[in-house]
Amino acid sequence: MQFTGALSDREMREQFLDKMDLEREKGITIKLQPVRLNYRARNGKTYILNLIDTPGHVDFSYEVSRSLAACEGALLVVDASQGIEAQTLANVYMAMDLNLEIIGVVNKIDLPGAEPDMVKQEMENVLGIDKDEIIPISAKLGTGIEDVLEAIVAQIPAPRGDEKAPLQALVFDSYFDAYKGAISYIRLANGELRKGDMIRMMSSGKEYEVIEIGVISPYMTQVEVLQAGEVGYMAAAIKNVADTKVGDTITNANQPAAKPLSGYKEVKPVVFCGLYPLENSEFDKLRDALEKLKLNDASLLYEPESSDALGFGFRCGFLGLLHMEIIRERLEREYDLTLLATAPSVIYRIQLTDGSEVYVQNPSRWPDAQRIEHVMEPFVKASIMVPNEYVGTIMELCQEKRGTFINIEYITPHRVLISYYLPLAEILFDFFDGLKSRTKGYASLDYELHGYQPSDLIKMDILLNGEAVDALSTIAHKEKAYYRGRALVEKLRKIIPRQMYEVAIQASIGNRVIARESVKAMRKDVLAKCYGGDITRKKKLLEKQKEGKKRMKQIGRVEVPRDAFMSVMDIESDK
Amino acid sequence: MTNNNQAGIYIHVPFCVRKCSYCDFYSRPLPDKDDLERYTSKLLREIEQQAGQWANRCFSTVFFGGGTPSLLEPEQIHRILQGLRQHLSLLPQAEVSLEANPATLDASRLQALKSAGLNRISLGVQSFRDEELKILGRIHSVREARQAVEDIVASGFDNFNLDLIYAIPGQNLDDWQYNLQSAVNCQPRHISAYLLQLEPFVPLARQISAGRYAETGEDLQADMYDATVDTLIGQGFHHYEISNFAKPGSECRHNLIYWQAGEYLGLGTGAVSFRDGQRWKNRETVSGLPDESDSGMIDIEILESMNQHDRFVDAVILGLRLTQGISRQQFIERFGIDFAQEYHAILEKFRRDGLLIMEQDRLYLSRRGYFLSNQFMAELL
Numbered sequence A: 001m002q003f004t005g006a007l008s009d010r011e012m013r014e015q016f017l018d019k020m021d022l023e024r025e026k027g028i029t030i031k032l033q034p035v036r037l038n039y040r041a042r043n044g045k046t047y048i049l050n051l052i053d054t055p056g057h058v059d060f061s062y063e064v065s066r067s068l069a070a071c072e073g074a075l076l077v078v079d080a081s082q083g084i085e086a087q088t089l090a091n092v093y094m095a096m097d098l099n100l101e102i103i104g105v106v107n108k109i110d111l112p113g114a115e116p117d118m119v120k121q122e123m124e125n126v127l128g129i130d131k132d133e134i135i136p137i138s139a140k141l142g143t144g145i146e147d148v149l150e151a152i153v154a155q156i157p158a159p160r161g162d163e164k165a166p167l168q169a170l171v172f173d174s175y176f177d178a179y180k181g182a183i184s185y186i187r188l189a190n191g192e193l194r195k196g197d198m199i200r201m202m203s204s205g206k207e208y209e210v211i212e213i214g215v216i217s218p219y220m221t222q223v224e225v226l227q228a229g230e231v232g233y234m235a236a237a238i239k240n241v242a243d244t245k246v247g248d249t250i251t252n253a254n255q256p257a258a259k260p261l262s263g264y265k266e267v268k269p270v271v272f273c274g275l276y277p278l279e280n281s282e283f284d285k286l287r288d289a290l291e292k293l294k295l296n297d298a299s300l301l302y303e304p305e306s307s308d309a310l311g312f313g314f315r316c317g318f319l320g321l322l323h324m325e326i327i328r329e330r331l332e333r334e335y336d337l338t339l340l341a342t343a344p345s346v347i348y349r350i351q352l353t354d355g356s357e358v359y360v361q362n363p364s365r366w367p368d369a370q371r372i373e374h375v376m377e378p379f380v381k382a383s384i385m386v387p388n389e390y391v392g393t394i395m396e397l398c399q400e401k402r403g404t405f406i407n408i409e410y411i412t413p414h415r416v417l418i419s420y421y422l423p424l425a426e427i428l429f430d431f432f433d434g435l436k437s438r439t440k441g442y443a444s445l446d447y448e449l450h451g452y453q454p455s456d457l458i459k460m461d462i463l464l465n466g467e468a469v470d471a472l473s474t475i476a477h478k479e480k481a482y483y484r485g486r487a488l489v490e491k492l493r494k495i496i497p498r499q500m501y502e503v504a505i506q507a508s509i510g511n512r513v514i515a516r517e518s519v520k521a522m523r524k525d526v527l528a529k530c531y532g533g534d535i536t537r538k539k540k541l542l543e544k545q546k547e548g549k550k551r552m553k554q555i556g557r558v559e560v561p562r563d564a565f566m567s568v569m570d571i572e573s574d575k
Numbered sequence B: 001m002t003n004n005n006q007a008g009i010y011i012h013v014p015f016c017v018r019k020c021s022y023c024d025f026y027s028r029p030l031p032d033k034d035d036l037e038r039y040t041s042k043l044l045r046e047i048e049q050q051a052g053q054w055a056n057r058c059f060s061t062v063f064f065g066g067g068t069p070s071l072l073e074p075e076q077i078h079r080i081l082q083g084l085r086q087h088l089s090l091l092p093q094a095e096v097s098l099e100a101n102p103a104t105l106d107a108s109r110l111q112a113l114k115s116a117g118l119n120r121i122s123l124g125v126q127s128f129r130d131e132e133l134k135i136l137g138r139i140h141s142v143r144e145a146r147q148a149v150e151d152i153v154a155s156g157f158d159n160f161n162l163d164l165i166y167a168i169p170g171q172n173l174d175d176w177q178y179n180l181q182s183a184v185n186c187q188p189r190h191i192s193a194y195l196l197q198l199e200p201f202v203p204l205a206r207q208i209s210a211g212r213y214a215e216t217g218e219d220l221q222a223d224m225y226d227a228t229v230d231t232l233i234g235q236g237f238h239h240y241e242i243s244n245f246a247k248p249g250s251e252c253r254h255n256l257i258y259w260q261a262g263e264y265l266g267l268g269t270g271a272v273s274f275r276d277g278q279r280w281k282n283r284e285t286v287s288g289l290p291d292e293s294d295s296g297m298i299d300i301e302i303l304e305s306m307n308q309h310d311r312f313v314d315a316v317i318l319g320l321r322l323t324q325g326i327s328r329q330q331f332i333e334r335f336g337i338d339f340a341q342e343y344h345a346i347l348e349k350f351r352r353d354g355l356l357i358m359e360q361d362r363l364y365l366s367r368r369g370y371f372l373s374n375q376f377m378a379e380l381l
Helices: A021-026 A058-069 A086-097 A116-127 A145-155 A280-296 A321-334 A388-400 A424-438 A478-495 A532-550 B033-051 B074-087 B107-116 B130-136 B142-154 B173-185 B203-209 B218-234 B253-259 B308-319 B328-335 B344-352 B374-380
Strands: A033-040 A046-053 A073-079 A101-107 A168-177 A181-190 A192-194 A198-201 A207-209 A212-216 A220-222 A225-227 A231-235 A249-252 A271-277 A301-307 A311-318 A339-341 A348-352 A357-360 A372-387 A404-410 A415-423 A444-455 A457-464 A474-477 A503-509 A512-519 A552-555 A558-561 B006-013 B058-066 B089-100 B120-126 B160-166 B190-195 B238-241 B244-246 B264-267 B272-275 B278-282 B300-305 B356-359 B362-365
Touching: A021 A321, A033 A212, A033 A231, A046 A145, A058 A086, A058 A168, A058 A321, A058 A444, A073 A086, A073 A116, A073 A145, A086 A101, A086 A116, A086 A372, A086 A444, A101 A116, A101 A145, A168 A280, A181 A192, A181 A225, A212 A225, A271 A280, A271 A301, A271 A321, A280 A301, A280 A311, A280 A321, A311 A321, A321 A339, A372 A388, A372 A424, A388 A404, A388 A415, A388 A424, A415 A424, A415 A444, A424 A444, A457 A478, A474 A478, A478 A503, A478 A512, A532 A552, A532 B006, A532 B253, A532 B264, A532 B272, A532 B278, A532 B308, A532 B374, B006 B253, B033 B074, B033 B264, B058 B074, B058 B253, B074 B089, B074 B107, B089 B253, B107 B142, B120 B130, B120 B142, B142 B160, B160 B173, B160 B218, B173 B190, B173 B218, B190 B218, B218 B238, B218 B244, B253 B308, B264 B278, B308 B328, B308 B374, B344 B356, B344 B374
Parallel strands: A073 A101, B006 B058, B006 B264, B058 B089, B089 B120, B120 B160, B160 B190
Antiparallel strands: A033 A046, A168 A181, A168 A249, A181 A231, A192 A225, A198 A207, A198 A249, A212 A220, A212 A231, A271 A311, A271 A339, A301 A311, A348 A357, A348 A372, A372 A415, A372 A444, A404 A415, A457 A474, A457 A503, A503 A512, A552 A558, B190 B244, B238 B244, B264 B272, B272 B278, B278 B300, B356 B362
16 A cells, blocks of 8 residues: 555554454454555556455454455465465465465565565465465565566456446445445446445345445545446445345446346354343343444344343354454444353254254253253364474364364475364364464464264353352363363352352252352451541542442342353363 | 531641551652751641631641651641641640651650640551561661650650551461550550551562562451451450540540541641542642742642532441441431431341441441441442
8 A cells, every 4th residue: 555655654554454443452354444556557557456455364254255256366465484374275265266366475574584485385385376476575664565566467357347237236345334324345346336326235125325435545535436347335325234235236226237246155153152231221232233233244143132140132143252252342342332241152953852953052041951862063174284393282182172183284394284073162162272372372273164963962050159040051061071060160269259248159960069169258348548638549449349340240149250251161271 | 526617637747768668658758857847837838828718617636647747856846736726726625646657756855746735646566576567668676666655655645556557468367466465565545457458559569469478368367357356345445447446535536537527627748638528639749848839829639529419428438437337317417318318228238238237326337347348338439
């Protein structure tokens, strides 16, 4: 952007296209972000380049797939010090499936640990990209940027499409703007779109007048017309967020296209958790926030549910744990909510003794043991890429997590790709942390769903002062239940602060208690000194204490910190 | 209950030979003699300046606090008291206290202080074990503390207090019992026994978080408190406030003004005043000498401006620190608010939990409630 003059040096900052604070804090890309650049090539001609910046993490591959479907080519940028990662493979295969032109780029060659030649060799071996055509760059220093732009101009075909044909525009992303209503990011396949046109959403047939169109270069800039091949945004006073679906085709109401573009296949969430407002009165606010966020993130699923312990909330489905964490944080930050999340769960398929089958994604809805014939749980095929000295420790971890070995493949003499079948639920808990800590952060993980298999699973309840707390129930493998129960009550003992009364914490299976801990009654909560000079300050301390209490959930007579519900997830990473 | 127009005077002397490792009060390194003299004249001028505003208030106590107010010369204290008598209505039988560090006292100074008009000494003993004094960063030794007590008694001060601190890192229950008993043996009329509570920024808190000292656990802290209450009541002391004990009739009148939400005039750098529902503070300065505006008035900072209801809440929270608690009738008369109605649900809850006792007109803490008082005080806000 800096090179083409779209951004001045003064405007440039790191991660310019990562608009969310969350992205900048975490140093990752979560949302795709389009940008339009004008580039005057060495041949003297000026080209309009439409780029989309996408995330890399497996949880956000939906963002990648939508972006790729709106493009003619892809830049595959690999870190010169890290090499290709497990998820790189999945993303490259996706681009190949769509017949996109792929340009290989090795970035960060300025770093002390950079090994561009080795990484190029890896890319050739694993991805089949000719290593001599891979462009070494340093985006930070600007080295090689012009070569990349030249390669785009030379290798990536200009969009095909007929400006005279009826309008077909693909909605590849959208978000809600408080002033303009729903804003859609669109890619025109055919025809043209003008401000004031009447458009029709091809999935619903609903019609709207176009209020504003423009391009993102990289600031939103209004234009009068968008034509076939162009990428831009559109606002059409669409008030109801559900009416502008990602993947839908927009056409002209007066001259409609015969059929829509092939949209996106719906993604299915694999991880579920309950999200509850800490204050019951914020339920409607949470519903509204989920509705708006869903517009920006079509992969998010939610439906209302209720819990004895937590009141009314939503059971939400996500593409993975990172996705879940991000959504929760976005809800809290962008919509000013204080939420309580239950431990994540996968969808279990349970065959009942009466011959029927139920799908359970909330442990508290687990049927009685007597009614269960058998339980199936989702498995994934996991690909783990690591330097070869870590093979032993990774295999040990996978065995611990009930994995079945598939194979091991040397991608270079020093790096291997290990494949395992693993229960998805095990990956959810602390697998990734284990992976990182055992390999000093060198391992990368990718996975794809691999069907259901029978497992010996049981439901474990947590009781506080003798009362089962539905939101703390978890599903565990029978052989590991005792260990998990122990670890869980110990963890809860540390998390639940001392209260006015002793709190008994028990883990039970059926009616059998398998572990017990107690939090002793509080004995001290006092301001020893309070004299004239510091009454104001002492009152502020009390106010702070009161605020702290608001972040606790009252369950029966027990005050439970809101993180307790998620804590069932990471009991091992504390050790 | 204090009469609404009987107020207290607090004089802050923000200088110390060395700051103690647990202290979060405002204090500055000891200046030279000239600065103490300058500070005295500033105080005298401030008294004159305040005279008009406080003309309709009658003062029943004076308290020199700090810092280390005993660093002032007896003669300077004498002049300050004269100034107070000259410009404000100070009752002839007023309680006049001085906080003192044992290392700053000797027999002749004490006699001079007595003649200057002091009638109560609050001695910062803190511990009768030298190793504990060292951890606290005190400048005095146990020997000096015992000497100071002897001198105080010999100088004719029959009303003196000993300050003690418990839950010092490494201190066990027996150590604390020894300190308590040693204090009782000095025959003071008043003992303040404070749980060591550290603000995160003080040196001792940092030493603890760096692992140099172990933090005392909650259970031991509570055991120490229980031992304090039992021992001192057994020795004939009246447990009249969460951390304060006195022989009947020797309760600190100045501090009672605070807890009964009475008014007070704070003089000196960093001192806080309270009048007509407003709390303000003389701005703290780097030198310790007051910052003055062009008009020569001390720079102040408003801490709180309270409406009637805020004042009521303030008075409830402070009043409940006293073991006698608060009177429903008096609160209705004073604030027009009935706390039994205002806080019905909270009081019920904590009454059921055994922290509070409501008896006809009085609401007060139970024995268990003293050391858990934040639990409901936070909810009263």
